[in-house]
Amino acid sequence: MMKTARILSQGDEITTGATVDTNSAWLAERLWMHGVRVLGTASAPDDVELLVRLFQDSSRDCELLVSTGGLGPTTDDVTAEAAARAAGVPLVESAAALEQVRARFRVIGRPMTASNAKQALLPRGAELLENPAGTAPGFAFDLGRARIFCFPGVPRELYVMAERHLFPWLAAQGSVPLQRRRFHICGVGESVLQDRLKDMALGDGVRIGYKTWLPYNTIVLYGDPGAADGLAQAAAELRRRLGEDLLGEDETTLPEAVGRLLQARGWTVALAESCTAGGAGALLTEVPGSSAWFRGGVVAYADDVKTALLGVPAGLLAEHGAVSEECARAMAEGVRRAVGTDVSVSITGIAGPDGGTPDKPVGTVCFGLALPAGTLTRRAHFGIRGRDLVRALAAATALEWLRRHLARPEA
Amino acid sequence: MMKTARILSQGDEITTGATVDTNSAWLAERLWMHGVRVLGTASAPDDVELLVRLFQDSSRDCELLVSTGGLGPTTDDVTAEAAARAAGVPLVESAAALEQVRARFRVIGRPMTASNAKQALLPRGAELLENPAGTAPGFAFDLGRARIFCFPGVPRELYVMAERHLFPWLAAQGSVPLQRRRFHICGVGESVLQDRLKDMALGDGVRIGYKTWLPYNTIVLYGDPGAADGLAQAAAELRRRLGEDLLGEDETTLPEAVGRLLQARGWTVALAESCTAGGAGALLTEVPGSSAWFRGGVVAYADDVKTALLGVPAGLLAEHGAVSEECARAMAEGVRRAVGTDVSVSITGIAGPDGGTPDKPVGTVCFGLALPAGTLTRRAHFGIRGRDLVRALAAATALEWLRRHLARPEA
Numbered sequence: 001m002m003k004t005a006r007i008l009s010q011g012d013e014i015t016t017g018a019t020v021d022t023n024s025a026w027l028a029e030r031l032w033m034h035g036v037r038v039l040g041t042a043s044a045p046d047d048v049e050l051l052v053r054l055f056q057d058s059s060r061d062c063e064l065l066v067s068t069g070g071l072g073p074t075t076d077d078v079t080a081e082a083a084a085r086a087a088g089v090p091l092v093e094s095a096a097a098l099e100q101v102r103a104r105f106r107v108i109g110r111p112m113t114a115s116n117a118k119q120a121l122l123p124r125g126a127e128l129l130e131n132p133a134g135t136a137p138g139f140a141f142d143l144g145r146a147r148i149f150c151f152p153g154v155p156r157e158l159y160v161m162a163e164r165h166l167f168p169w170l171a172a173q174g175s176v177p178l179q180r181r182r183f184h185i186c187g188v189g190e191s192v193l194q195d196r197l198k199d200m201a202l203g204d205g206v207r208i209g210y211k212t213w214l215p216y217n218t219i220v221l222y223g224d225p226g227a228a229d230g231l232a233q234a235a236a237e238l239r240r241r242l243g244e245d246l247l248g249e250d251e252t253t254l255p256e257a258v259g260r261l262l263q264a265r266g267w268t269v270a271l272a273e274s275c276t277a278g279g280a281g282a283l284l285t286e287v288p289g290s291s292a293w294f295r296g297g298v299v300a301y302a303d304d305v306k307t308a309l310l311g312v313p314a315g316l317l318a319e320h321g322a323v324s325e326e327c328a329r330a331m332a333e334g335v336r337r338a339v340g341t342d343v344s345v346s347i348t349g350i351a352g353p354d355g356g357t358p359d360k361p362v363g364t365v366c367f368g369l370a371l372p373a374g375t376l377t378r379r380a381h382f383g384i385r386g387r388d389l390v391r392a393l394a395a396a397t398a399l400e401w402l403r404r405h406l407a408r409p410e411a
Numbered sequence: 412m413m414k415t416a417r418i419l420s421q422g423d424e425i426t427t428g429a430t431v432d433t434n435s436a437w438l439a440e441r442l443w444m445h446g447v448r449v450l451g452t453a454s455a456p457d458d459v460e461l462l463v464r465l466f467q468d469s470s471r472d473c474e475l476l477v478s479t480g481g482l483g484p485t486t487d488d489v490t491a492e493a494a495a496r497a498a499g500v501p502l503v504e505s506a507a508a509l510e511q512v513r514a515r516f517r518v519i520g521r522p523m524t525a526s527n528a529k530q531a532l533l534p535r536g537a538e539l540l541e542n543p544a545g546t547a548p549g550f551a552f553d554l555g556r557a558r559i560f561c562f563p564g565v566p567r568e569l570y571v572m573a574e575r576h577l578f579p580w581l582a583a584q585g586s587v588p589l590q591r592r593r594f595h596i597c598g599v600g601e602s603v604l605q606d607r608l609k610d611m612a613l614g615d616g617v618r619i620g621y622k623t624w625l626p627y628n629t630i631v632l633y634g635d636p637g638a639a640d641g642l643a644q645a646a647a648e649l650r651r652r653l654g655e656d657l658l659g660e661d662e663t664t665l666p667e668a669v670g671r672l673l674q675a676r677g678w679t680v681a682l683a684e685s686c687t688a689g690g691a692g693a694l695l696t697e698v699p700g701s702s703a704w705f706r707g708g709v710v711a712y713a714d715d716v717k718t719a720l721l722g723v724p725a726g727l728l729a730e731h732g733a734v735s736e737e738c739a740r741a742m743a744e745g746v747r748r749a750v751g752t753d754v755s756v757s758i759t760g761i762a763g764p765d766g767g768t769p770d771k772p773v774g775t776v777c778f779g780l781a782l783p784a785g786t787l788t789r790r791a792h793f794g795i796r797g798r799d800l801v802r803a804l805a806a807a808t809a810l811e812w813l814r815r816h817l818a819r820p821e822a
Contacts, residue, residue, distance in 0.1 A: 044450070054451065281689030289765070298720070
């Protein structure tokens with residue numbers, strides 16, 4: 001029998017629209033993968049009366065309630081109080097919770113304030129749930145036939161605590177998760193991917209899903225428990241169809257894929273950035289241990305910095321402009337020389353909102369890729385997508401271009 | 412009397428986590444801006460029974476219900492059916508709705524299918540709401556004392572329809588928007604702020620809220636219509652208490668605040684980054700027009716790049732290590748010289764997960780700030796917060812440190 005659940009999120013930031021509730025989607029997907037049917041999500045502002053009613057109403061028709069938010073130290077964090085009232089028990093100070101809060105402050109090296117002590121007040125009888133990533137302990141309690149888990153609203157803390165407390169509880173209740181395989185792509189439109197995959201046969205118990213967050217796509221294959229063979233066959237077919245567009249699977253990210261390919265060749269890389277101003281370097285070094293293959297780079301925002309630190313000739317800038325394939329070539333070659341690496345990538349473009357021309361509209365970005373065998377350049381147009389997105393697309397496109405070249409035997 | 416509302420979203424894509432519900436946040440913010448108090452948001456899967464209950468339960472304690480999703484042509488779009496059952500009326504074909512669907516298909520030049528005719532079935536007595544951006548007409552009806560608006564789930568269609576149908580209705584009901592003032596802080600704990608402000612007197616109709624997203628805090632003052640004086644007084648008191656911790660108000664971001672201060676002095680800035688690898692530069696240049704005061708920088712990830720491009724003496728690195736205030740000083744002075752700016756900031760630290768020592772644990776970051784009057788250094792410990800967060804905290808801390816110095820008359 002499939003379990004049923006509801007998901008609650010708490011806080012004025014949700015009900016005034018200050019925050020988009022990504023926690024509920026995260027929980028919903030994971031509960032669904034654990035075979036739990038989510039009957040709904042709901043939120044309430046920081047209002048004890050409304051929260052009490054939400055706990056009581058929501059627990060009436062399901063076996064599991066997962067709540068996020070409202071566990072902080074401030075007066076508007078009222079989840080524990082509402083939970084206690086809903087369950088008809090008093091709030092009591094938990095010595096174990098207080099010790100967890102204290103220990104957390106020792107770890108982060110900051111003084112614990114009086115208001116943090118409030119975080120150790122739990123409904124009497126509640127189970128304390130350790131939070132290894134923050135100061136707010138979580139707790140679980142029973143209301144009617146529902147088990148209620150209260151987690152913090154900080155996503156990073158929620159994820160760790162769900163892994164530690166919620167999923168093991170589900171497993172103990174006999175839930176068997178779906179198998180999931182994820183296939184990541186950068187810079188290919190979703191409709192292009194769907195067209196390429198639409199006639200793909202999926203065996204019984206295997207489903208496919210798409211997720212897009214520009215410029216990335218993730219194709220997800222889900223397999224029912226027992227459909228392992230069908231899932232493996234579908235994964236093999238998907239790899240064949242995606243070819244070199246497939247940058248990595250499951251936990252692999254674009255910078256990790258680049259790092260692995262560099263490491264396999266024993267190569268190092270440098271970056272020369274203009275419009276991204278360091279964004280590509282920050283992205284590439286998200287990978288722990290990236291110092292094994294990333295040496296550094298130059299952020300050349302002003303034109304004369306391109307000349308002084310990268311050796312881009314002033315005459316080239318005067319003739320072609322900073323946003324040109326000529327400049328991108330000189331930047332890539334300059335940084336490869338200055339930093340002393342095997343390969344380098346350069347980015348120079350117009351992020352906007354101003355600075356565009358009819359010839360080079362906002363969103364125009366030029367790239368250079370200096371390899372031992374020579375230097376390549378290309379130009380891309382990211383349209384009028386807003387400054388932040390143009391810069392994010394430029395940084396990811398640069399790394400994806402590097403990845404494709406490193407993945408080719410002849411590079 | 413302030414109106415109260417609830418927001419509903421419908422569809423399996425919400426309750427399985429395939430889609431993050433941005434519609435509810437969009438509606439919540441706009442309802443708040445129109446002076447409506449949102450008592451909660453809620454979602455249900457494509458299930459008539461659950462939707463009927465959601466309509467009935469949600470309409471009990473508020474005057475307005477706004478629902479998105481479930482108006483499409485497929486069998487899992489069941490909003491109209493659920494609305495009719497909740498209201499106890501039959502579904503009837505609306506000639507006007509059918510004509511709207513037909514007209515829409517003429518506009519997009521596609522044949523109308525039989526399943527699209529289903530979109531013209533509305534609860535008897537419902538008001539038809541024209542959809543100028545898609546095929547699904549919306550509708551509005553009364554349930555108890557609540558007015559219920561049903562809009563499509565496609566965000567683009569929702570936005571247009573809310574502008575056309577919902578906000579004019581609110582204005583006709585006499586809704587007057589709340590006033591909001593936001594105060595931004597970087598690098599001060601939420602509980603420290605709370606303690607500093609807890610005895611602050613707020614006049615009638617003025618409330619205070621906190622929002623934290625590390626390392627930032629936003630304190631929000633909300634004023635009821637008519638509480639303009641009280642809001643202004645509270646804002647003045649808040650400014651006095653926050654002093655130099657206040658980095659900016661309302662739309663102002665940390666990089667904007669830094670940019671304004673630089674511009675006021677006619678100064679330019681450069682960055683030397685190690686562990687952040689460009690993240691501080693990317694953050695600083697989020698501001699359009701930052702080229703007026705940001706010239707560039709050096710990402711010196713490898714030690715010998717610190718020596719080659721920033722002139723950090725090899726002997727200094729051997730004696731003190733790259734993560735040291737001595738190295739941070741040399742990096743800041745080196746990049747100020749190399750890029751040719753008035754001021755510069757350097758960042759060198761251990762982001763982790765590896766590389767820590769008992770003396771310099773993971774999370775140790777050293778900063779340098781080279782000003783015309785001399786160079787300052789400092790060391791911070793961001794604890795074991797994970798590589799990404801240590802890097803984000805380091806970048807923001809560097810810019811916030813720069814901001815505080817630029818804001819002081821003697822800098």
